[in-house]
Amino acid sequence: MPAVVTDEIQRLSSLVYDLLGCKGIVRVDFIIIGQKPYFLEINTVPGMTEKSLVPKQAAAAGIALEDIYSMVVEDL
Numbered sequence: 568m569p570a571v572v573t574d575e576i577q578r579l580s581s582l583v584y585d586l587l588g589c590k591g592i593v594r595v596d597f598i599i600i601g602q603k604p605y606f607l608e609i610n611t612v613p614g615m616t617e618k619s620l621v622p623k624q625a626a627a628a629g630i631a632l633e634d635i636y637s638m639v640v641e642d643l
Contacts, residue, residue, distance in 0.1 A: 591639045
């Protein structure tokens with residue numbers, strides 16, 4: 568995916584998170600048509616099994632799940 572699309576998804580995700588007053592871990596879903604992201608929904612209770620997206624994203628970023636959980640607890 569082009570960096571410009573990724574950057575826009577990150578910007579929009581942050582905006583949606585803030586506008587809805589979210590706390591902790593959520594998943595913001597988009598569909599990409601052409602090069603344009605369209606917001607679909609927000610999942611306020613995303614899966615946390617090893618096959619779920621959030622743990623996979625943490626692993627890809629080199630962040631241990633224990634660290635993710637600590638960040639959430641300390642932020643609330």
